Amino acid sequence: MKDESLEMNNLEIAEKEPARSLTKTALPQTRARLSSFQVLTIMVALVMTSTVSFLGGVIYDRRTGDAYSDEFQVFWETWNTVDKEFYGDMPNRQDRVYGAIQGFITTLNDPFTAFVVPEQADIHRQFMSGKFGGIGASVSIDANGEPYITRLLRGNPAEKAGLEPLDVIKGVDGQSVQGMTLDEVVDLIKGDVGTEVVLTIYRPSQDTTFDQPIMRAVIEELTAYSGMIGDIGYLRLSSFNAVSASQTERELQSLLDQDPRAIVFDLRGNGGGLLDEAVKIADMFLDEGLVLTERSRSGDEERYVSDSGDLGERVPVVILIDGNSASASEVVAGALQDRDRAVLIGQKSYGKGSVQLVHDLPGGEQLRVTIAAWYTPDDRRIHGTGLEPDVVVEGDQFDAQGNDLYLDAAIDYINATYPRDPHIFGG
Amino acid sequence: MEQREHTRLWWNQLWRGIVIVALVSGGFLAGFIARGHESATAQESGDSEFKILNQVDQLVRDNFVRELPPDNTLEYAAIRGYLASLNDNYTFFNDPPVASSESDALAGRYGGIGVDVVRNEAGMIVLYPYPDSPAARAGVLEGDILLAVNDQPLDPNERLDVVRQMTRGEITEEGVGVRITVQQPNTTETRTYDIPFEEIIIPSIAWRVLAEAPELGYIQIKSFTSLTPEEVENAIADLRTKNITGLILDLRFNSGGLLQESIDVAGEFLNGGTIVIEQSRTTGEMVHEDTPGGVATDLPTIVLVNGGTASAAEVVAGALQDNGRAIIIGQRTFGKGSVQFIFGLEDGSSVHITASLWLTPSRTPLDGVGLMPNIEMIPDQNGRDVELGEAIRQLRQMLANS
Numbered sequence: 001m002k003d004e005s006l007e008m009n010n011l012e013i014a015e016k017e018p019a020r021s022l023t024k025t026a027l028p029q030t031r032a033r034l035s036s037f038q039v040l041t042i043m044v045a046l047v048m049t050s051t052v053s054f055l056g057g058v059i060y061d062r063r064t065g066d067a068y069s070d071e072f073q074v075f076w077e078t079w080n081t082v083d084k085e086f087y088g089d090m091p092n093r094q095d096r097v098y099g100a101i102q103g104f105i106t107t108l109n110d111p112f113t114a115f116v117v118p119e120q121a122d123i124h125r126q127f128m129s130g131k132f133g134g135i136g137a138s139v140s141i142d143a144n145g146e147p148y149i150t151r152l153l154r155g156n157p158a159e160k161a162g163l164e165p166l167d168v169i170k171g172v173d174g175q176s177v178q179g180m181t182l183d184e185v186v187d188l189i190k191g192d193v194g195t196e197v198v199l200t201i202y203r204p205s206q207d208t209t210f211d212q213p214i215m216r217a218v219i220e221e222l223t224a225y226s227g228m229i230g231d232i233g234y235l236r237l238s239s240f241n242a243v244s245a246s247q248t249e250r251e252l253q254s255l256l257d258q259d260p261r262a263i264v265f266d267l268r269g270n271g272g273g274l275l276d277e278a279v280k281i282a283d284m285f286l287d288e289g290l291v292l293t294e295r296s297r298s299g300d301e302e303r304y305v306s307d308s309g310d311l312g313e314r315v316p317v318v319i320l321i322d323g324n325s326a327s328a329s330e331v332v333a334g335a336l337q338d339r340d341r342a343v344l345i346g347q348k349s350y351g352k353g354s355v356q357l358v359h360d361l362p363g364g365e366q367l368r369v370t371i372a373a374w375y376t377p378d379d380r381r382i383h384g385t386g387l388e389p390d391v392v393v394e395g396d397q398f399d400a401q402g403n404d405l406y407l408d409a410a411i412d413y414i415n416a417t418y419p420r421d422p423h424i425f426g427g
Numbered sequence: 428m429e430q431r432e433h434t435r436l437w438w439n440q441l442w443r444g445i446v447i448v449a450l451v452s453g454g455f456l457a458g459f460i461a462r463g464h465e466s467a468t469a470q471e472s473g474d475s476e477f478k479i480l481n482q483v484d485q486l487v488r489d490n491f492v493r494e495l496p497p498d499n500t501l502e503y504a505a506i507r508g509y510l511a512s513l514n515d516n517y518t519f520f521n522d523p524p525v526a527s528s529e530s531d532a533l534a535g536r537y538g539g540i541g542v543d544v545v546r547n548e549a550g551m552i553v554l555y556p557y558p559d560s561p562a563a564r565a566g567v568l569e570g571d572i573l574l575a576v577n578d579q580p581l582d583p584n585e586r587l588d589v590v591r592q593m594t595r596g597e598i599t600e601e602g603v604g605v606r607i608t609v610q611q612p613n614t615t616e617t618r619t620y621d622i623p624f625e626e627i628i629i630p631s632i633a634w635r636v637l638a639e640a641p642e643l644g645y646i647q648i649k650s651f652t653s654l655t656p657e658e659v660e661n662a663i664a665d666l667r668t669k670n671i672t673g674l675i676l677d678l679r680f681n682s683g684g685l686l687q688e689s690i691d692v693a694g695e696f697l698n699g700g701t702i703v704i705e706q707s708r709t710t711g712e713m714v715h716e717d718t719p720g721g722v723a724t725d726l727p728t729i730v731l732v733n734g735g736t737a738s739a740a741e742v743v744a745g746a747l748q749d750n751g752r753a754i755i756i757g758q759r760t761f762g763k764g765s766v767q768f769i770f771g772l773e774d775g776s777s778v779h780i781t782a783s784l785w786l787t788p789s790r791t792p793l794d795g796v797g798l799m800p801n802i803e804m805i806p807d808q809n810g811r812d813v814e815l816g817e818a819i820r821q822l823r824q825m826l827a828n829s
Contacts, residue, residue, distance in 0.1 A: 072480070074499075078506050078520065078778045081770050085782045087708045088515050096512045101483050103508015107496050108487065115483060297492050359486055367483050371490040 075100070094363075110370050112356055118364030125366075128274065130243035133193040134219040137163060139186060146170075147177060147185045153219070161214045163201065170209065171200030191216050226251035232414055233260030233315070234407075237281070240273025240328040245280035252284060252312050262316035262414045264407065268346065268397070272327025275355065279304045282335045285312040285342070290377040291335045294355055302372075306335075316418050317342040318410045321389060322397065326350030334376035334387055343390040345413060346406050353383030480505065499774070506778070515781050517767050523775035524588035530777070531595065533685055533769075535631055535652030538624040539595035540605060542567065544587055551583055552590055554609065560627065561604070562594075565620040571609035574617060578606060598624045631655045631684070634662040636669050640819045642826075644671035644726075648692070651684030651739040656691040663695070663722045673727040673822040675815065676743075679757060683738025686766060693746040695721040696728060696753070701788035702746040705766060708783070717746075727825050728753040729818040732800060737761035745787035745798050754801035754821065757814045764794030 083090075090096070101115045116124060126132055136156025139147050147169045152159040171177055172188040180188075189197055195216050202209045224247035226235045233255035237248055255263060265285075272278075282291050287308035294302040319333050319342045330349050336342035355372040375381050393409045488495065495501065499522070506520045521529060531537035541560020547553045552573045556562035575581055576593045594605060604623035610616065631654060634646040644666035648655060666674070676696075683689075686703075693702045699719040706712050730744050730753045741760050747753040766783040787793060802821070807813045 072484070072502055072505070074772045074774050074776060075480075075502050075506050075509070077770075077772050079509065081778060082510070082513070082518070082780055084709070085768055085770075085780045086513060086515075086518065087765065087781045087783055088513065091512050091514070096509055097480055099512030100480055100505040100509035103511065104480070104483065104501055104505040105487075106508065107500050107504040108491060108493075110491075110493070113487070113491065296490075297494065354492060357490055361479055361482060363479060365479065367486055369487055369490045370492045372492050 098365075108370075110354075112352075112354055112368065113370045114368045116366040116368065121360070121364055121366035125360075128241050130221045130223065130241035131218050132190055132221065133195070133216045134190045135161075135163075135197065135214045135216060136219050137189075139169065139182065139189075141182050142168070145179075147180075147182060153222075156219060157214050157217050161212055163199075163212065163214075164203065164205075166204060168202040168204065169199055170202050173198050174200075193218050220247075222247065224248045224251045226255050228255070228258055228260065229264075229407075229411065231259075231261045231420065232411060233258065233263040234266065235263055236266040237270055237329075239270055240275075240277040240281070242274060242277070244273060245277045245284075248281050249284060249311070256311060256315065260315065261420060262318065262418045263312070264318055264320060264410045264414070265342070266320045266407075267325045267329040267333055268320050268322040268406065269324045270326075270329040271324060271350075272329055272352070275304075275328060275331065278328035278331040279306070282306060282332045284310045285317055285336055286310075286339060287313050289339055292331050292377070293375045293379065294372040295375065296372045316414070318413055319344050320406050320410060321346045321349045321387060322406070323347055323350055323386075325387075327352045330382055330387055331374065334380065334382060337387065337390070338377040338380070343413065344387060345391040345410050346389050346393050348388055349382070349386040351382050351384050351386035353381050503776070510778070517765055517779060517781045519779050521777045521779070524586065524592045526771065526775060526777035527592050527595070528588050529769075530771075532629065532650070533652055535654035536626055536628045537595050538598040539627045540565075540567075540607075540622040540624065541627045542594055544573070544591045544594060546583075546587060547572075551612075552581060552585070552587070553612075554594075554607075557627070561622050561625045562620075565622045566618065567607070567609060567620065567622075568611060570612060571618075572612060573607060574610055575608035575619075576605060578608070595627075596624050598626060628654070630658065632658045632662060634666060636666065636671060637675070637819065640823070642670070642672045643819060643822055644669070644674045645677065645815075646674065647677040647679075648681055648740070648743075650681055651686075651688045651692065653685060653688060655684070655688045656695070659692050659695060660722050663726070671726070673729075673826055674723065675729050675731060675818045675822065676747075676753070677731045677815075678736045678740040678744055679731050679733040679814070680735035681737070681740035682735060682761075683740055683763065686739055686742065689739035689742045690715050690746075693743045694718065696723045696726075696747055697721060697750055698724040700746075700750045703742050704786040704788065704790065706784045706786070727822060727829070729822055730755040731814050731818060732757040732760050732798065733806070733814075734758050734761055734797075736798075738763040741793060741798055742785065745791070745793065748798065748801070749788040749791075755798065756802045756818050756821065757800050757804055758806065759799055759803070760797040762793055762795050762797030764792070764796075 079096075091099075098115070098117060105113055105115050135158040136153035137149050137158035138151040138153075140150045142148050149158070149163055149165050149167045149169070151165060152163060169177060169185060169189075172185065175188070177185050177188070189199070191197060193216055196213050197216060198211050198213045200209065201212050220243050221241065223238045223241060223244045224235065226233065228234070235248070235251055235255060237244060252263075279291050283306035286306040287310075289306055291304045291306050294304070317336065319336060321329065321333050321344050325333065325346075326349065330352065333342075333344055333349065337344050353373055353375070354370045355374055356368045357371045359367045359369070361367060373381060373383060391409060391413055393406050395405070397404060397406050399405055484501070487501075503520065503522055510518050510520055531539075540562040541557040542562045543555040543557070545553055545555065547570075554562065554567055554571045554573055555569050556567045573581055573590065576590075581590065594607070596603070596605065602623040604621060606619060606621045608617055608619045610618070629652065631650050631652045632646055632648050634644065637643045637645050644663075646659065646662050646666075648659070663674075690702050694717045697717040698721065700717050702715045702717050704712060704714050728747065730747055732740070732744050732755050736744060736757075737760065741763065744755050744760065748755050764784055764786070765781045766785055767779040768782040769777050769779050771777050784794060787798070791798075802817060804814050804817060
């Protein structure tokens with residue numbers, strides 16, 4: 001279980017809206033639409049967050065015991081014999097059942113098909129929701145190893161309570177945070193929405209220490225952010241969770257309002273997430289056409305398409321990718337590349353071309369099953385191979401001075417391909 | 428508690444009401460003890476934890492992107508995963524070919540054509556017929572490459588346990604057997620034979636009068652099968668005709684086998700006394716007492732052991748040592764003090780379950796500790812059998828003093 005948990009920490013998942021999975025499950029449809037998602041799973045560090053319940057309370061029909069008698073007779077024979085005969089201490093039933101399921105899953109020899117115990121499943125559900133109970137402050141660790149506030153999200157509890165950037169966090173709920181890692185401190189600050197957390201704050205500007213109670217609220221994780229580099233727009237997306245498309249749209253709109261010459265869409269390190277979010281984001285840049293095709297074992301095909309009339313369809317785009325751009329990132333990058341909507345700059349992407357369906361099980365567990373392979377609009381399968389960039393950047397992403405060499409390459413490309421507007425250039 | 432019928436001849440014989448100890452699976456480490464086979468009820472219902480397994484099974488079957496492994500692969504993997512959760516190395520599952528090979532080994536005999544099945548360096552499956560076996564008599568030669576079984580071409584990557592079982596089967600009145608197609612290496616001619624199954628005996632002991640000490644007999648027990656007590660009786664009877672005055676019982680590298688048979692063997696040397704004490708979670712403590720009498724109660728005896736002496740072999744060594752019947756010479760034994768029951772399952776697979784612990788008559792804890800020899804020897808670097816030499820010296824001293 002321990003190893004499994006660690007592994008899960010390294011998975012990031014892209015899921016599909018529940019309703020889309022209707023045709024993908026043999027379970028009664030009304031339940032399936034509530035309980036299953038399709039996901040793209042990737043190998044990228046997962047940032048754990050939040051306690052907001054995303055999906056819950058779904059109960060499947062209990063099957064009668066008779067359902068086992070044919071298929072699992074030997075299993076039950078073994079189970080009952082062990083029950084009767086085993087000499088040593090027996091682990092509890094649940095752990096034994098989980099052991100059996102883990103064993104069962106192993107034979108599929110598929111790293112992306114997994115059984116997830118409730119504790120990890122909760123973390124995953126929360127992560128995918130993009131929302132958690134918190135105070136809306138970014139925290140970092142200073143040179144002395146002390147956590148301090150770096151940024152406050154406007155209109156969120158920390159700002160409303162009067163916290164300021166550079167405030168040092170000395171304690172949480174009366175407990176000293178000395179010696180804790182940043183993650184440990186952040187975990188303490190997060191909690192259920194509507195509950196109170198008391199931070200002990202040291203404010204260097206006034207040399208005072210005080211306790212500040214703050215009510216936790218729903219905080220949306222920031223997955224998209226943007227800024228202008230001269231007259232070039234820069235848009236970065238860190239993952240694809242339930243809030244990513246709306247955040248991307250917001251950031252894209254704010255860039256377009258500044259009339260950029262082109263946009264650099266940075267998907268480096270983005271390990272993926274929900275498939276439907278990926279399709280929505282690709283659609284923002286694409287007019288009518290194919291985004292990806294999914295094929296299941298039985299040969300069933302599902303085509304995901306974009307329509308015209310979205311805000312990003314005209315602005316020139318280049319996409320930055322690297323070896324950690326995976327899954328949903330590859331869906332977006334692959335679609336824009338195949339449809340000649342963007343050039344890819346950087347290094348070959350991760351190469352994850354399978355789709356997982358996530359099922360919530362009654363005990364809070366999740367079963368993640370690889371259900372399909374997906375193909376780019378030109379019917380390329382990128383699994384294990386990845387997307388080849390149109391412009392390859394060799395070597396490290398940053399030079400010794402900290403310059404972002406991929407970004408430089410993107411700007412060089414844009415300057416060569418989309419010259420500045422003459423009157424701006426000339427002025 | 429109903430007895431389940433199995434098709435295999437020896438399988439049936441093995442499981443009917445026998446108590447077994449300690450065996451050899453995957454090298455010398457594993458010993459086991461099996462008790463009679465009880466069929467388990469097919470399943471329980473009503474427990475929500477059980478639903479989830481079925482649900483996972485169903486979801487995977489309905490959705491998984493690639494072809495699924497065969498049904499029993501999935502089920503066996505679930506069983507192995509389940510047993511792994513018990514954290515006991517001696518509780519494990521054997522699929523049908525392994526279970527059959529194991530039951531053949533424990534029975535000490537099986538129906539078959541009498542060949543060793545091995546994979547050669549080139550990755551081909553080759554046969555080595557036993558002398559005077561049905562295979563040898565039919566014309567199978569040493570090193571013949573096995574190409575086909577019952578006209579079905581053989582995949583050279585097939586598991587050896589599976590191939591072995593193809594060369595074995597129930598002995599019938601009609602002389603049914605197997606058709607094999609073989610070929611000598613570096614030739615093109617193939618030969619096909621129809622070979623009937625006959626009883627193949629796997630000897631578990633070897634014995635002789637010692638050339639270096641003609642007054643002493645030597646019996647090596649390699650494992651405890653259902654034939655071992657009879658083999659030991661016969662060996663002692665034969666050695667007595669050669670006028671031995673003492674005996675060396677070699678249990679080195681004997682990793683165990685059937686419990687009741689080891690108790691029977693110990694009983695041949697003991698004239699009453701406790702042989703072994705078994706402690707079960709369900710039935711409490713059971714003391715196995717020897718019935719006075721036996722074919723070797725009067726023979727001065729020394730037992731040889733080493734780190735590969737485990738399980739059922741430790742039962743014998745411990746019983747003879749604790750009862751003052753024999754001294755043991757060699758190295759500390761393995762220390763396998765748990766008893767496994769082997770249960771045959773519905774489809775011919777089996778499960779080993781650690782079901783009890785055992786203690787020597789003096790209640791010395793054994794598991795993980797082992798038996799301490801009366802005379803501990805360091806194994807000779809050059810491979811000379813110094814333990815045997817010491818045993819001869821000790822026996823001669825004992826005989827001279829008596």
